[in-house]
Amino acid sequence: MxxxxxxxxxxxxxxxxxxxxxxxxxGIYGPPNAGKTTLANRIVRDWTGDAVGPVSEVPHETRRAxxxxxxxxxxxxxxSISIDIVDTPGVTTKIDYHEFLEYGxxxxxxxxxxxxxxxxxxxxxxWLRGDLxxxxxxxxxxxxxxxQVNIMMIGIIESRKLPVVIVANKIDLPDxxxxxxxxxxxxxxxxxxxxMEGKNIESLYDAMTEIFG
Amino acid sequence: MIQGVQIDFVSADxxxxxxxxxxxxxxxxxxxxxxxxxxxxxxxxxxxxxxxxVTMMEISPGGFSGIEIETYPxxxxxxxxxxxxxxxxxxxxxxxxxxxxxxxxxxxxxxKDEGLIxxxxxxx
Ligand SMILES: Nc1nc2c(ncn2[C@@H]2O[C@H](COP(=O)(O)OP(=O)(O)OP(=O)(O)O)[C@@H](O)[C@H]2O)c(=O)[nH]1
Ligand SMILES: [Mg+2]
Numbered sequence: 001m002x003x004x005x006x007x008x009x010x011x012x013x014x015x016x017x018x019x020x021x022x023x024x025x026x027g028i029y030g031p032p033n034a035g036k037t038t039l040a041n042r043i044v045r046d047w048t049g050d051a052v053g054p055v056s057e058v059p060h061e062t063r064r065a066x067x068x069x070x071x072x073x074x075x076x077x078x079x080s081i082s083i084d085i086v087d088t089p090g091v092t093t094k095i096d097y098h099e100f101l102e103y104g105x106x107x108x109x110x111x112x113x114x115x116x117x118x119x120x121x122x123x124x125x126x127w128l129r130g131d132l133x134x135x136x137x138x139x140x141x142x143x144x145x146x147x148q149v150n151i152m153m154i155g156i157i158e159s160r161k162l163p164v165v166i167v168a169n170k171i172d173l174p175d176x177x178x179x180x181x182x183x184x185x186x187x188x189x190x191x192x193x194x195x196m197e198g199k200n201i202e203s204l205y206d207a208m209t210e211i212f213g
Numbered sequence: 214m215i216q217g218v219q220i221d222f223v224s225a226d227x228x229x230x231x232x233x234x235x236x237x238x239x240x241x242x243x244x245x246x247x248x249x250x251x252x253x254x255x256x257x258x259x260x261x262x263x264x265x266x267v268t269m270m271e272i273s274p275g276g277f278s279g280i281e282i283e284t285y286p287x288x289x290x291x292x293x294x295x296x297x298x299x300x301x302x303x304x305x306x307x308x309x310x311x312x313x314x315x316x317x318x319x320x321x322x323x324x325k326d327e328g329l330i331x332x333x334x335x336x337x
Contacts, residue, residue, distance in 0.1 A: 093265055094279025094317035095272055111274040122269040125262050146325065148283050152261045155309075159258035 023070065024212050025084045027127060029157075030138030031149055032059035032090025035169040039138065039195040040068070040087035046201070047071045052087050058103045060113060062089045063120035065127055075209035076202055083134075083212060086127065089120030092149055128156060134163045134212040141168045141176035141192065145184040154185060163211045165204070168192040172199060218249060218319070218334050225254035237264050244316050245277055247337055255284045255309030281320040283330045284312040 028036045040052040053066050065088045074080045095117050100110035128135075135157050139145055157164050166185055168178035171192045178192035191207050193200045221243055228236055236256065241264075243250045256264060264280075272279050313320075313332060324331040 091265065092279070093268055093282055095269075096278040096317070097274045114272070114274055118269040118272045122266045125266040125269075129259075129262060146286075148322075151284070151286060152258075152265070152282075156258040156262045 023082050023084050024133035025067075025086060025131060026134045026136060026208075026212055027065075027086045027088055027124075027132045028136045028138060029088055029091060029124065029128070029153060030167075031140070031143075031147065032092060033057070034090065034138040034140045035195045036090065036138050037062050037087050039136070039167065039169070039193075040066075040085055042195055042198060042201065043073070043085055044068050044071060047073055052085070058100065058105070058113075060090060060095070060100075060117035060120070062087060063113070063116035065089065065120070065124055073205050073208055075206040077206060077209065079209045079213055081209050081213045083208075086132070088124040088127065089117060091121055091124060091153060095121075128160065132162060134165075136165050136167055136208075137188075138167045138169055139181055140170050141178045141181060142170055142173050145181045150184075154188070164188055165207050165211050166190045167195075167204065169195050172197050216336050218247065218336050220249045220251060222251045223253065225252075228252060228254065233260050233263060236260060237267050240264065240314055241267060241271065241280075244280055244314055245271070247316060247319065249313065249315040249320060249334060252312040252314070255312035257309065277316070279317040280314055281317045281322065282312065282314045283322050283325055283332065285310040285330070286327065 028040055030036055037053050037055045041055065044050050044052050048068075048071055050068070052068050053062060055061060065086050067084055067086045069084045070082065071085055072080055072082050095114050097107075097110040097114035100113050101107065105113065137150075137154065137157065139150065154164070166181065166188050168176075168181040168190055170176055171178055172194040178190070182190045189207055189211065191200070191204045193204055195201070223239070231239065237260065240250050268280050271277055313330060315332075315334065319335050319337060321333045322330065323333050
């Protein structure tokens with residue numbers, strides 16, 4: 001690694017601890033339904049006692065980026081980070097309101113949901129282009145990690161040089177295959193968890209203090 | 214009228230002469246007209262990000278429902294050490310590759326692996 005860069009990093013960490021002001025903004029990204037809000041709620045509940053937003057089996061439940069400020073996470077290694085968590089709408093390249101009808105929504109409601117979802121995704125892309133210091137990229141371990149949207153998003157995150165932790169979620173499900181996610185993105189740390197059951201969540205907190213600290 | 218789907222193959226040179234928004238307009242105007250666009254060389258990450266954003270802004274219920282996009286993975290990243298090493302020898306990390314973009318309601322990806330994209334196109 002470049003020594004000047006390392007020195008700069010150390011200096012900035014030193015000043016951050018000294019003044020205790022700088023909060024990293026960490027965005028939770030991933031395709032619809034990956035479990036982003038479930039995880040955001042768990043992180044916020046574990047470290048502050050509050051919640052972020054509603055969870056649903058219907059895709060595009062989150063249609064506005066929601067921020068929860070000032071969360072201090074301590075890893076098993078003893079180091080702490082202070083972060084703001086931004087839960088974002090699931091990113092996709094297509095939205096058809098007919099999809100929501102299959103979940104029993106009325107047409108009007110489905111159309112409204114689609115409209116909000118498109119606005120939310122546009123906003124999430126905007127955040128990614130300037131407002132974040134790190135990303136948790138969430139994937140459902142039962143789904144194909146090679147979906148084009150994942151390849152694009154990881155490429156975008158890399159091009160912004162943002163530190164990233166990939167989460168292989170839903171490992172409680174019998175057909176979960178977190179190994180596929182590891183081989184899809186060998187260049188990044190992958191932590192496998194069940195955000196719903198809390199399984200292995202400590203490993204994620206460790207990884208977060210390491211990667212975002 | 215003959216039934217069919219128009220496919221536009223856009224050369225890397227042609228794209229290289231365009232600015233970011235011009236590229237995105239070219240793609241979305243084509244796709245919204247029901248055409249398939251094949252780019253000899255894909256979009257940079259920044260352009261992909263903007264493409265997703267503009268696509269979202271143009272979706273309307275009952276009308277345009279977005280895009281389907283497929284590209285081969287960039288050589289960097291999927292080659293482990295090779296990709297890592299290429300950073301030191303100064304190879305551009307975002308060398309993107311052949312990319313197929315079409316209307317989501319007409320273009321379906323059937324199969325994709327490292328060297329093959331199989332797509333199915335329906336006329337409207
Ligand atoms: N089995 C299992 N289900 C999970 C897990 N995490 C989330 N889910 C379920 O997956 C569905 C989607 O969860 P959300 O947290 O709303 O997902 P999201 O990524 O925020 O979805 P959008 O906001 O729509 O993009 C819900 O039915 C959750 O209960 C998990 O670890 N295991
Ligand atoms: Mg959500």
